[in-house]
Amino acid sequence: MMSWFRNRRLRRARPDRQAFAAVVADFPALARLNRTQRERLFERTTEILADKDFQGAGGLELSADDVLVVAVMAALPVLDLGVNCYRGFHTFIIYPAEFQADFEEVDEDGVVHRGRDLRAGEAWAWGPVVLGLDEVMASGRGQGYNVVVHELAHQIDQLNGDMDGFPPLHSGMDAQRWADVFNRSYERLCQELEDGLEPSLDPYAAESPAEFFAVASEFHFDVPEWLAEHHPELHEQLRCFYHPER
Ligand SMILES: [Zn+2]
Incomplete structure (x- = not known):
């Protein structure tokens, strides 16, 4: 049901058309979309801005432009699937660049390895999506690299259980x-x-x-x-x- 409250949230979240067009033009992965797809991308972006929280981390003060780039890129995988596929998380945490993350892995012999490594992004099971802003900006450039799509694919993957x-x-x-x-x-x-x-x-x-x-x-x-x-x-x-x- 599309409630009055939801409509108002969407209206408030709707990005500036020119700012949206500038983001689309900047990334080849988005610029190749046709008119109908771009309109749909705008709708999905609006829904993501209305539904999700965006938090800066590691000293990053997120600007409205930064948030818009993440939201537009996040709209790409669910262009035809719908934002319901993102029901497993609520928050994007954005670091300035690659960030340190703790990891724990169990190898074939059952030995647990713990450590820290540098990551471009991270998707937690039913938790936040973590991204490095530099890596977001390097995504969607026609090089087969897109950290936003990558982490969100993990989120979509886990909707029926494990990743x-x-x-x-x-x-x-x-x-x-x-x-x-x-x-x-x-x-x-x-x-x-x-x-x-x-x-x-x-x-x-x-x-x-x-x-x-x-x-x-x-x-x-x-x-x-x-x-x-x-x-x-x-x-x-x-x-x-x-x-x-x-
Ligand atoms: Zn991964």
């Missing part, structure tokens, strides 16, 4: 086909790395099926033609998933 590279598929999509295509592509990348060949995707995708889905999503939104040419099956599955109507 495991298997998001909630739409009715009409074949789960077995999805699993086959992703397994094949994942194994291909792992094999390329093992053989010392030029990897066909960012090697970080070989970390886990969850990272593979997140990285493949970055390629889908940043270099779709390249992905269609080099990973046609993967491209097709991602197209069906992110654009159910197209």
Whole structure:
């Protein structure tokens, strides 16, 4: 139900048209959208600005322009899916650049490793999305890199349980086909790395099926033609998933 209260929130959140157009023009991943898609991107951006909190961290005083860039970029993965896919989190935490994060990992022998490392972004299970602003600005440049899409792909992935590279598929999509295509592509990348060949995707995708889905999503939104040419099956599955109507 679209309540009066929600309508008022949306009206207040609506960004300035010129500022929105400037962001779109600045990023090739956004500038390629057609008129109808841009209008939809504007709606999604407005919804994200109305629904989410944006907090600066690490001494960053977030400007309205910074918030707008994050919101517009965040609108891209849910352009055709709808912002309901972001129901698992409420807050964007933005650092000035890459940030230190504590990690804890269990290796194959069951040994727990703890430490700190530098991250461009981070998505917590049912928690905030953390981003480095410099990394956001380097995203969507047609290089197959988009930290915002990456972290939000993790958020979408976990809607049906774990972050495991298997998001909630739409009715009409074949789960077995999805699993086959992703397994094949994942194994291909792992094999390329093992053989010392030029990897066909960012090697970080070989970390886990969850990272593979997140990285493949970055390629889908940043270099779709390249992905269609080099990973046609993967491209097709991602197209069906992110654009159910197209
Ligand atoms: Zn990741």
